[in-house]
Amino acid sequence: MESMHNRSKGMRLLKGMLLVTMLVLGFNAGAREVPIQDFFKDAEFTALSLSPDGKHMAVTVPQEDRTVLAVLRVADKGVVGKWDFGPDRHFRQVYWVNNDRLLFTVTFKTGRFDFETSKGDMYASNIDGTQRIDIPNGAYYNIVSLTPEDPRTILVERSVETSYLSKLDIYNGRLVTVATAPVEQGSFLVDHERNPRYVWGAMNDGTNVTYRRDGDKWTQVHRSERNGATYRPIGFAGDNRHVYMAKGVDGKPESIVLLDSETREEEQLSSNGTVSPSALLWSSDRKTLLGVQYEDGIPYWDWIARDHPETLAYAGLVKAFPGKAISFLRPSDDGRFLAMRVYSDQQPPEAFLFDRQAGKASFLTGSMEWIKPAEMSQMKPISFKARDGLELHGFVTIPAGSNGKNLPLIINPHGGPHGPRDEWGFNPEVQLLANRGYAVLQVNYRGSGGYGNAFEGLGYRKWGTVMQDDLTDAVKWAVAQGIADPKRVCIYGASYGGYAALMSAVREPDLYQCTVGYVGVYDLDAQRSSDIGDHEAGRNYLKDVYPPTKAERVAQSPAYGVDRLKAPVMLVHGAKDQRVPIKNMNFLIDQMGKVGKQPEVVVVESKEGHGFRDVQNNVNLYTKMLAFFDKHIGPGATSAPAGSP
Known part of the structure; x- marks a missing residue:
């Protein structure tokens, strides 16, 4: 009897401890821990x-x-x-x-x-x-036109000091030059008779230019600095007179306008105001722009040619997949078959084919059919004001089944930093962390792509200053919203995100309970010797975006600020990394040693490069990473101050 009483008492104690744990982390009592390998197994397809x-x-x-x-x-x-x-x-x-x-x-x-x-x-x-x-040398060529009227040839472009438009015989590989243009990294636009009419692109110093073909001459119609205004042609209407242009005034997000090439008059067709278009949808004959996709939070389509019969079909397909995003692939030449990629924040991409004649959509293939959407977490778009008043956008992923309040938070800055951005969709890393009970915060800090050249330029030479302030302000927003427990916040990122994870922990030593740098840049001068500097355009890019002086680069390198670091550190690198050489990590560890500190966890894979590919290496990595997070902001860590073991 005494034994049964003690056993009953022990069971009540165990249940109480489990309840406290679930409340602390916000877990759904019925949530299944999805195996780590399920998130990182190779997808069934990447493109179709x-x-x-x-x-x-x-x-x-x-x-x-x-x-x-x-x-x-x-x-x-x-x-x-x-x-x-x-x-x-x-x-x-x-x-x-x-x-x-x-x-x-x-x-x-x-x-x-x-x-x-x-x-x-x-x-x-x-x-x-x-x-x-x-x-x-075919990897240097871009396709300009598939010229269906001549199945044997296509038009391709290549830039070597100047831009070349050539006709390529796809049966014997012979090239015949059609035109050249004075742009060092240029893209051509031809009309429906395959005549070159525009060229646009960048010079090696980052200057944006656009030229119009007038007879045998190229006339410059646009010029701006790297982060300035844009004016680029994207396609001709069926009359070969009107041309669709992407126009970003003063570096603001691009709008789509229709230009009369004879009168120079413009008609605005589509604009979002916050982001530039992310995709264009053309009619099967390529003569009409049907719609423009914007990724302002959850992606959506703005239909331009609303009465076009193909638009009606596409719009109907969007309505047939509520709560999901659709990217449309090139249709069959007769417009009968429409291929599409369907996805959501909880659903990895699937491919479908719609037969307009039969009025039926058929499933082609899934990319990760072992993932169960019901077990995944929602990714919600957010916006907030940075300390200087700049509006920033991003996403917060709340663990499925939690109440969304007072959660352990991991802020996850994206890599790049200039050009890439975080987007709505299925993200294996984010879903793994959410599945283990962590809220995940992603912010498109200034310098990110997609919000116009001027927004991207706001981050130039400020990698370690205001770009990090944006991350700090994002965390403070999440705390103010009641989402994040201010005593349980960690920061984790890869590549530039790894740099940001360490730099933010240096700048805000009392904000973070731990930091994880994955193939990160820790010494800006060391990074100047990476493969980005192998060509003139790359060197000019670094000149524009990197802090210009040695003193500024040191001040913005986390390796030189380790004396201010309080948060426990986990470092991850591939020994064969060419994009961010492992000497970045080794130098950081040496600098930490000089002030009596060392990383708590180090993971190095001898056969990996800039990010791990092997499934078992990823399982090992994320097992250790989750244990690291659990130790510092998981159960029992609610009152731990930053930097505590």
């Missing part, structure tokens, strides 16, 4: 494109250290052809040049967060793998 007749689809499939390409029949998903170029090779820019032949670029990439280098080539092949040809 439809053949001009709608009978085949080309699908790129990631496989740890490479991406392979396959052509499938739409009708039965049977494999027609498959290509694999080996380790570190990835298929990008896959184009259907006709129903029987593909053009694709194979690039070189060694890390999960890395972007592809030009160490690749362009190839053309029949869809069954026969008659494959290598197009030397």
Whole structure:
């Protein structure tokens, strides 16, 4: 009897402890801990494109250290052809040049967060793998027009000191120059008769320029600094007289205007005011701009040609997937088959094909079908004012089933920093952290892309100052909203985000209970020797965005501020990282040692680069990262001051 009483008392105590734990972290009592590997297994596809007749689809499939390409029949998903170029090779820019032949670029990439280098080539092949040809230096080419009236050739562009427009024979690889233009990094726009009419782009010093073709001459119609106004052509209307332009006055977010090329009069068609367009949707004949997508919080479509029969079909599809975002792929040439990518914050991308003639949508493939959306957490758009009055936007992800109040918070600055931004959609890292009970805060600090050139320019040379203040202000906003427990806040980021995680912890030593830097920049001078400086445009970019003097670079490098650091530190790096060399991390550790400090956790993988790709390496990494967060802001850590073990 005594034994049963003690057992009952012990059970009540255990239940009480579990209840306290759930209240502390805000857990849903019925939530399942989704295995870490489920978030980081290779997706079933990363990109999909439809053949001009709608009978085949080309699908790129990631496989740890490479991406392979396959052509499938739409009708039965049977494999027609498959290509694999080996380790570190990835298929990008896959184009259907006709129903029987593909053009694709194979690039070189060694890390999960890395972007592809030009160490690749362009190839053309029949869809069954026969008659494959290598197009030397093809990775430098961009497709300008697929010229369906001539299935043997396409128009491509390449910039080498000046911009070249060429006709490429996709059966033998021969190039014939069509036009040149005085832009060092230029993009051409041709009309529907394939005549070059505009060229736009950047000079190596970052200056933005746009030229119009007048007879045999190029006339400059726009010029601005790197973070200034934009004025770029995006396509011709069917009359070859009116041209759609993306226009950003004084570097503000771009609007879409229709320009009469003869009278120079403009008609505004679409504008958001907060963000620039993220995608354009053209009619199947490429002569009408149907709609513009904006990613202002949850992505939405602004329909321009509302009465166009294809617009009606697209708008109907958007309504058929409420609560989800849709990106439309190039349709079949006759406009019958419409391919689309459907996703949400809780749902990884899925691909569908809509047959307008039959009025039926069919499922093609899912990217991560093992993920159960009901187990994922909602990603909510937010906005707030920074201390200087600048409006900032971002997202907060609240753990599913929690009350959304007084939660442990992880702020997760994105990488880049200039150009990229956080977007609404399924994010494996964010969902893993939320699944373990953490609120996740993402903010598009000044310097982020998508909000206009001027907003991006506000971050130039201020990596370690006001850009970090934006993160601090975001945390204070989350605390003021009652979302975050002010005594349980950590900061974690990768690449530039890793820099921000350490720099913020240096600048705000009493705000954060821990910090995690993943392949981060910790010494700005050391980073100047990365592969970004291998070309003139990259060197000029660093000149514009980096703090200009040695004293400023030291002041904005977290490695030189470790004496102010109170928060426990976790560092992660790949030994083969070329984008952010591991000497950044080693120097930071040395500097910490000089003031009697050391990182609490260090994870280095000898075979990884700029971000880990191997599934087991990721499982190991996030197991240690979660344990680190649990120790410092998890159960029992509610009253721990910043920097406490």
